[in-house]
Amino acid sequence: MSMPETETVVRQLTLGDAIREALAEEMRRDSRVLILGEDIAEAGTVFKVLTGLVEEFGPDRVLDTPISEPGFTGIAVGAAMTGLRPVVDIMFGDFIGLTMDQMVNQAAKIHYMSGGKWKVPMVMRTTMGATRRSAAQHSQSLHAWFCHVPGLKVVLPSTPYDAKGLMKSAIRDENPVAFFEDKMMYKLKGPVPEEDYTIPLGAADVKREGDDITIVATSSMVQVALGAAGRLAERGIGAEVVDPRTLWPLDETTILESVRKTSRAIVMDEGYGRYGVMAEIASVIAEQAFFDLEAPVKRIGAMHVPIPFSPPLEDATVPTEETVCEAAEAMCG
Amino acid sequence: MTQAAPTRTDAALDRWLRMYRRMLMIRRFEEEANDLYTRALMPGLAHLYIGEEAVAVGVCEALAPDDYITSTHRGHGHCLAKGAELDRMFAELLGKRAGYCKGKGGSMHIADPDTGNLGANAIVGGSAGIATGAAFSALRLGTGQVAVCFFGDGALGQGLVYEVMNMAALWKLPVVYVCENNLYNEYTHNSETLAGDIMTRGPAFGVPGERVDGQDARAVHSAARGQVARARAGEGPSFLLCDTYRFMGHHVGDVSREYYRSKDEESEWKTHRDPIRLLGEALIAEQAADPAGLDAIDAEVSADVARAVEFAKNAPYPSVDEVDDDVYA
Ligand SMILES: Cc1ncc(C[n+]2csc(CCOP(=O)(O)OP(=O)(O)O)c2C)c(N)n1
Ligand SMILES: [Mg+2]
Numbered sequence: 001m002s003m004p005e006t007e008t009v010v011r012q013l014t015l016g017d018a019i020r021e022a023l024a025e026e027m028r029r030d031s032r033v034l035i036l037g038e039d040i041a042e043a044g045t046v047f048k049v050l051t052g053l054v055e056e057f058g059p060d061r062v063l064d065t066p067i068s069e070p071g072f073t074g075i076a077v078g079a080a081m082t083g084l085r086p087v088v089d090i091m092f093g094d095f096i097g098l099t100m101d102q103m104v105n106q107a108a109k110i111h112y113m114s115g116g117k118w119k120v121p122m123v124m125r126t127t128m129g130a131t132r133r134s135a136a137q138h139s140q141s142l143h144a145w146f147c148h149v150p151g152l153k154v155v156l157p158s159t160p161y162d163a164k165g166l167m168k169s170a171i172r173d174e175n176p177v178a179f180f181e182d183k184m185m186y187k188l189k190g191p192v193p194e195e196d197y198t199i200p201l202g203a204a205d206v207k208r209e210g211d212d213i214t215i216v217a218t219s220s221m222v223q224v225a226l227g228a229a230g231r232l233a234e235r236g237i238g239a240e241v242v243d244p245r246t247l248w249p250l251d252e253t254t255i256l257e258s259v260r261k262t263s264r265a266i267v268m269d270e271g272y273g274r275y276g277v278m279a280e281i282a283s284v285i286a287e288q289a290f291f292d293l294e295a296p297v298k299r300i301g302a303m304h305v306p307i308p309f310s311p312p313l314e315d316a317t318v319p320t321e322e323t324v325c326e327a328a329e330a331m332c333g
Numbered sequence: 334m335t336q337a338a339p340t341r342t343d344a345a346l347d348r349w350l351r352m353y354r355r356m357l358m359i360r361r362f363e364e365e366a367n368d369l370y371t372r373a374l375m376p377g378l379a380h381l382y383i384g385e386e387a388v389a390v391g392v393c394e395a396l397a398p399d400d401y402i403t404s405t406h407r408g409h410g411h412c413l414a415k416g417a418e419l420d421r422m423f424a425e426l427l428g429k430r431a432g433y434c435k436g437k438g439g440s441m442h443i444a445d446p447d448t449g450n451l452g453a454n455a456i457v458g459g460s461a462g463i464a465t466g467a468a469f470s471a472l473r474l475g476t477g478q479v480a481v482c483f484f485g486d487g488a489l490g491q492g493l494v495y496e497v498m499n500m501a502a503l504w505k506l507p508v509v510y511v512c513e514n515n516l517y518n519e520y521t522h523n524s525e526t527l528a529g530d531i532m533t534r535g536p537a538f539g540v541p542g543e544r545v546d547g548q549d550a551r552a553v554h555s556a557a558r559g560q561v562a563r564a565r566a567g568e569g570p571s572f573l574l575c576d577t578y579r580f581m582g583h584h585v586g587d588v589s590r591e592y593y594r595s596k597d598e599e600s601e602w603k604t605h606r607d608p609i610r611l612l613g614e615a616l617i618a619e620q621a622a623d624p625a626g627l628d629a630i631d632a633e634v635s636a637d638v639a640r641a642v643e644f645a646k647n648a649p650y651p652s653v654d655e656v657d658d659d660v661y662a
Contacts, residue, residue: 082467
């Protein structure tokens with residue numbers, strides 16, 4: 001586990017506060033870092049993640065933009081190329097479709113197309129995650145779209161500690177990084193030390209050890225996997241939970257080590273299962289650890305439907321601890 | 334369309350001759366690119382700038398070396414006008430390691446930090462954000478640089494252009510939006526694609542606009558100079574509409590064009606509205622140059638182009654090992 005063991009009691013911060021602290025510390029450290037987005041200054045974003053930043057850094061570094069996602073993303077690309085380190089805030093992950101050309105055809109390719117001469121050190125922060133009763137256009141987890149594109153890095157923190165360390169690395173990275181925050185986890189609390197630390201992009205974390213089955217899980221699915229692992233332990237099944245933390249770069253080594261040890265794997269992600277993150281990780285396991293497996297790799301993701309509004313319907317679309325337990329028991333049986 | 338002859342000073346004379354030379358360099362470069370394509374020596378396609386040289390040259394003549402530009406699919410002229418070297422340009426067109434992008438970009442993606450070239454862009458209107466972002470950096474970092482965004486009349490159909498113009502006006506960014514109105518979006522006349530008056534678009538955002546004869550390099554230059562000065566003085570963005578015409582096809586392979594524009598129209602522009610000939614004739618009429626002097630420039634430029642092509646032809650391709658270099662910084 002990556003949390004350092006310390007004698008002193010470590011502060012508890014929410015995931016939202018951890019992200020704000022990372023941004024504030026990076027903005028203090030480096031005057032080139034600034035944030036652009038809608039309702040981010042005095043409003044502090046619709047989720048209040050950035051509350052207080054404009055008071056400290058002023059409106060030149062915490063900029064309220066017009067409702068022009070492609071426009072301000074494009075401005076961030078140009079600003080990143082020319083000496084700034086912009087962070088763009090896309091209010092809901094569902095809106096990344098609007099920014100696609102700027103992310104996919106511009107930000108992701110400029111370094112390569114220019115033969116390595118221009119760089120685009122920017123971060124796009126946005127949200128993911130269902131069950132907020134926000135219906136089909138405010139609930140999706142679309143991070144897999146960016147994972148498909150060479151030139152982009154994709155980060156999905158699952159704890160406040162990881163969120164802070166990963167955000168700092170994302171800001172310091174020389175490439176465009178998409179950072180997906182589960183909106184249902186902003187209030188999740190966890191230990192976050194005071195001191196400056198970073199978590200490298202491309203390092204998975206084993207969130208719980210176990211010998212019988214590996215659950216590779218991302219973002220809020222890590223919490224679901226941990227809950228399921230607790231229940232499975234009562235039934236005599238030791239589940240190991242591996243959080244890749246970044247989907248690209250992907251720490252295949254840690255995932256494969258775990259799977260080789262347990263010989264069974266479930267891959268969980270809140271994105272759609274079809275052609276998704278789960279499919280990719282499952283195939284990494286199948287290609288490289290096939291002969292260590294006792295059972296086919298199981299994918300668990302969002303149902304392949306637009307996210308419905310009605311609570312019982314919406315709840316049926318996302319994986320639960322029960323789903324995981326059932327799958328794990330079937331595989332270990 | 335003849336305008337009063339601009340005031341002649343030694344500096345102005347130097348500038349006009351420099352512009353003449355640059356335009357001719359672009360013309361000869363593009364003719365050579367067409368030739369390379371026709372002889373199957375160039376992979377892919379290229380969108381030639383022949384006929385539009387006065388726009389890039391007139392505008393870039395108003396820029397400092399460290400000012401920024403973004404360019405388009407029809408970008409060779411912008412890159413050369415901003416100071417790119419012929420040999421590395423040709424090398425890039427041929428996909429060679431010595432090219433500006435080590436052969437990874439090609440005709441539509443030439444980029445060069447040393448000349449402030451943020452890159453040509455094969456997405457119509459796609460660089461409007463980048464140019465505006467560079468202006469944003471210049472303002473934030475207090476560098477005094479200006480960014481020019483070149484785009485075609487077709488890009489006026491892209492929402493991105495208006496989004497960033499709005500922000501540039503709100504934030505007073507030092508950016509000049511230069512629209513090259515050559516009347517066509519590929520194979521479609523812009524009377525089918527543009528509603529209303531182009532010149533009212535900028536003012537809707539409080540971005541002042543100017544319309545110039547894009548075949549008159551000196552007119553383009555003086556308008557651009559004013560707008561660049563305005564941007565540098567912190568007065569914000571402006572819009573420059575340059576009426577121009579591409580003499581060749583949309584790209585090198587577009588040879589039968591009568592289904593979208595007439596030979597008469599083409600020959601009218603080529604005969605009477607050639608920006609290089611217009612400047613040359615004006616300089617001679619003003620006794621600012623003589624035919625022999627202009628011929629000598631042509632001979633020099635043509636020799637430079639010939640040398641550069643030879644360099645590019647003989648240059649090696651990148652090693653296949655390099656294919657996955659530079660994906661990440
Ligand atoms: C977003 C996008 N849509 C379509 C194209 C295909 N395309 C390439 S050039 C072009 C026409 C562009 O017209 P204009 O902007 O007037 O530039 P010109 O070619 O006349 O210089 C089109 C449609 C593209 N490259 N990008
Ligand atoms: Mg056009």
